[in-house]
Amino acid sequence: MTDEPRIFSGIRATGDKTLGNYSGGYRQYVATQEQGEAFFCIVDLHSITTPIEPDDLREYTLSGAAMLFATGLDPDRSTVFAQSHVVAHAEAAWLLSAATSFGELRRMTQFKEKSEGQDFVSAGLFTYPVLMAGDILLYQTDIVPIGDDQRQHVELTRDVAERFNQRYGETFTVPRGVYPEEGARIKNLQEPERLMSTTRGAPQGVVRMVDEPDVIRKKFKTAVTDSEREIRHDPEAKPGISNLLEIMSVATGDPVAELERRYDGAGYGRFKEDVGEAVVALLSPIQDRYRELRADERELQRLLAVGAEKARRASEPTLEAMYERMGFVKAEAGRLFGAARPRGL
């Protein structure tokens, strides 16, 4: 036990990762792990709430894990694991479903958005927030750093924790959502008015974490700018250049204002080339580590197994307390059946 705050973050296992995911996700996780005892959970159980091919789930889970380690999460400092490896998450979700009302879940805007117009809406999509509450509460989490779009789910988690504590006695720390200032919200290089995403927008404007250096350079060379010549941060009037300045800032750590000064009068051509090089320099070592881990699946599995073991140990006391306070009878091993005997004797 330490006095450090407990931090829990759930990471969706989804398709190809982009520079946008780096800026708004991976980069933040690495900073977060310094602020307390941090748990980073690849929420593969959440992935099946919308249709997903088994092969894709497997691939996204492994690539997601590899990218977390490659971008700097330290398996000794933090606990990095897959949700499905710690069966307590599924159990906690079921137990907590007794302390969550249908009405609460029905009000979740994410459910409404994601279910609209779909011909198959899974029961899991509806109960998604209960699983998420379990993720958080199992670890006596103090702080949940998370995107603003998840605010309603974190509030629900707090309500469920308080209700459970009231009904069954103090069991959970009531967690606090921390909604960091969105880091640079990186835009598509070809359509700088829309976020960089693999699901929408011109592919040529999307920088993938695993793009080859020459592919990255080319994408920056052909990035959309404007008809002026001034390198100035002004997202309204100059979305393309502003986006490039923000990307350069993410890649180098230098503030945008300093970059504006440095590139004063430099010309768009040279600036775009430099941004491309800065991104190549940022991603190259990440890509090396990523490829190493993908090539050595046993090592990746080992790292995840270490994380799962730590997570099991950390969550077990809470799960046990839940069962006990709710009145479940403990299974005492060996009592009912005695020692196993060979068949036929």
Ligand code: LTN
């Ligand atoms: N719903 C979250 C992912 C998530 C999560 C969590 C985040 C699942 N369980 C627990 C924080 C804590 C999302 O969509 N980003």
